[in-house]
Amino acid sequence: xxxRVLVAMSGGVDSSAAVILLRKQGYDCRGATMKLVDDNLxxxxxxxxxxxxxxxxxxxxxxxxxxxxxxxxxxxxxxxxVFNFTDDFRTNIIERFVRVYVSGGTPNPCIDCNRFMKxxxxxxxxxxxxxxxxxxxxxxRVEQDLSTGRYLLKKGLDMSKDQSYVLYMMTQEHxxxxxxxxxxxxxxxxxxxAKEYNLVTAEKSESQDICFVPDGDYASFIERYLGVKSSxxxxxxKNGKKLGRHRGIIRYTIGQRKGLGIAxxxxxxxxSKDVETNTVVLGDEDDLYSEYAEATDINLISCEKIEKPxxxxxxxxxxxxxxxxxxxxxxxxxxxxxxxxxQKAIAIGQALVxxxxxxxxxxxxxxxxx
Numbered sequence: 544x545x546x547r548v549l550v551a552m553s554g555g556v557d558s559s560a561a562v563i564l565l566r567k568q569g570y571d572c573r574g575a576t577m578k579l580v581d582d583n584l585x586x587x588x589x590x591x592x593x594x595x596x597x598x599x600x601x602x603x604x605x606x607x608x609x610x611x612x613x614x615x616x617x618x619x620x621x622x623x624x625v626f627n628f629t630d631d632f633r634t635n636i637i638e639r640f641v642r643v644y645v646s647g648g649t650p651n652p653c654i655d656c657n658r659f660m661k662x663x664x665x666x667x668x669x670x671x672x673x674x675x676x677x678x679x680x681x682x683x684r685v686e687q688d689l690s691t692g693r694y695l696l697k698k699g700l701d702m703s704k705d706q707s708y709v710l711y712m713m714t715q716e717h718x719x720x721x722x723x724x725x726x727x728x729x730x731x732x733x734x735x736x737a738k739e740y741n742l743v744t745a746e747k748s749e750s751q752d753i754c755f756v757p758d759g760d761y762a763s764f765i766e767r768y769l770g771v772k773s774s775x776x777x778x779x780x781k782n783g784k785k786l787g788r789h790r791g792i793i794r795y796t797i798g799q800r801k802g803l804g805i806a807x808x809x810x811x812x813x814x815s816k817d818v819e820t821n822t823v824v825l826g827d828e829d830d831l832y833s834e835y836a837e838a839t840d841i842n843l844i845s846c847e848k849i850e851k852p853x854x855x856x857x858x859x860x861x862x863x864x865x866x867x868x869x870x871x872x873x874x875x876x877x878x879x880x881x882x883x884x885x886q887k888a889i890a891i892g893q894a895l896v897x898x899x900x901x902x903x904x905x906x907x908x909x910x911x912x913x
Contacts, residue, residue: 545569546675548722551665552576552615552623554608556744557680557725559615560736564724565678566619573674574616574623576609577665579636579656580755581629614743628664635659637755641765644793647816648892651709651861652753658712666717676722681706684726685718688845694718696844696903701729708861711896711906712842762794776821778805781814781830789823792816798831798888812888832885838878838895838907845904848872856898857882859889859909870897870904878907 548565552558552574565572609625616623636655643650661679669677682699683706694715699705713721725733737745756764766772773791780786787805789795794802799813803825811825836859843849849872856865857880868882880895889912896906 547571547573547673548676548678549665549669549672549674550574551661551677551679552612553680553750554611554615554744554747555680555750556734556737556742556747557682558612559680559742559744560728560733561678561680561724562615562619562621563736563740565722566621568724570676570722572619572621572678574612574619574621575665575668576612576623576625577632577660578609578625578627578629579632579660581633611744611747618740618742626665626668628660631664632656632660637768640753640755641768643892644761644765645769645818647792647818649796649890650892651894652755653861654709654712654894657709662713662717662721666720670720676720677717678722678724680725681710681723682725682728683707683710683723685721685723693845697726698898698901698903699723699726704730707898707903708858708894708896711844711894711903713844714842715844718844762791765793766791774821776823778803778811778825779822781824781826786811786825792818792821792823795823797890828887831888833889833912834882834885835911835913836880836882836886836889836895836909837873837911838880839876839910841872841876841878841905841907843905845899845902849878849904855880855904858896858898859886859893865898876907877910878905 545568548570550558550562550565550572554576562572562574613623636652636659639655640650640652666677682701682704684697684699686695686697688695696707696710696713696718698707734745762773773793775791776789778786778789795813795816797813800810803811805811812828812831813823814826814830815824849870852869852871855870856867858865866882866884866886868880870878870880873879878895889909891909893909894906895909897904
């Protein structure tokens with residue numbers, strides 16, 4: 544055997560196929576699923592009814608996903624565990640999500656889940672149990688640079704599925720023990736692997752929503768979670784002129800143009816939000832474009848420090864093509880990226896991830912744009 548691997552099984556086709564590939568390569572596998580959303584939260588948000596999106600598997604971590612993962616483990620004859628991480632998930636993911644939205648930002652809970660749950664709690668549990676490696680069904684690759692000894696995070700070969708963006712917070716320790724079996728495959732090949740073994744997950748649909756907001760209504764979720772209704776306030780233009788009334792800052796995202804309720808020959812767009820004055824700033828589409836993005840709480844993978852500015856590419860959203868520009872490290876914990884071509888609707892709270900070709904240099908949480 545090549546070593547013992549703890550596989551994070553989400554109950555989907557990707558992690559199911561990962562187990563098959565690992566066993567073919569000669570690894571000794573055990574599957575485990577993280578129970579993340581506690582039953583009381585589901586009850587509070589009426590997710591126990593049969594018609595709920597949560598129970599139909601449209602979002603990850605649904606109530607049926609644990610049983611699907613267990614079924615796959617049984618079919619593949621590997622041991623299986625369920626780890627109850629609901630308290631950590633509430634603290635590090637749900638409450639962080641609410642806090643960022645209320646402060647006027649746009650959080651990315653999928654990145655936080657990978658950072659705090661998969662490659663913190665789950666990773667450490669695996670190490671504590673004596674496993675040599677941790678594996679997930681992410682579409683990404685790990686390689687070691689033999690000249691420096693550093694482990695590198697690289698894009699998945701299927702660009703339509705590449706998930707390197709949501710993994711930029713991985714450390715050298717994580718990467719040294721991580722295995723991503725799907726990094727060199729496309730989705731259709733992964734489904735064929737699952738079909739070959741007649742797994743229940745072979746035709747399972749993709750997760751689409753945030754697992755703890757199964758209906759996609761983030762604002763209502765936050766209001767119910769906090770027990771407080773978001774206060775109405777003013778829409779203003781960039782000069783402070785009142786244009787109308789909004790229904791609560793948490794209901795608006797940067798770049799939004801629909802649902803503002805203000806008639807105009809050309810559409811208004813949400814350009815920024817001011818929590819202190821409870822105002823939402825509207826402007827023209829041209830007002831959405833920024834040349835610079837700064838990020839804090841950074842993590843560098845391919846190097847310990849960016850010694851001097853250099854040309855690279857960057858993404859400010861998961862579903863976005865990279866854009867070329869210049870990156871520089873402006874402090875121990877901050878990066879600045881200047882885009883050759885201004886970018887539209889960069890949102891504070893999202894991730895700025897820097898690439899050198901197919902290699903992730905690192906990234907951080909967007910803290911300012913201009």
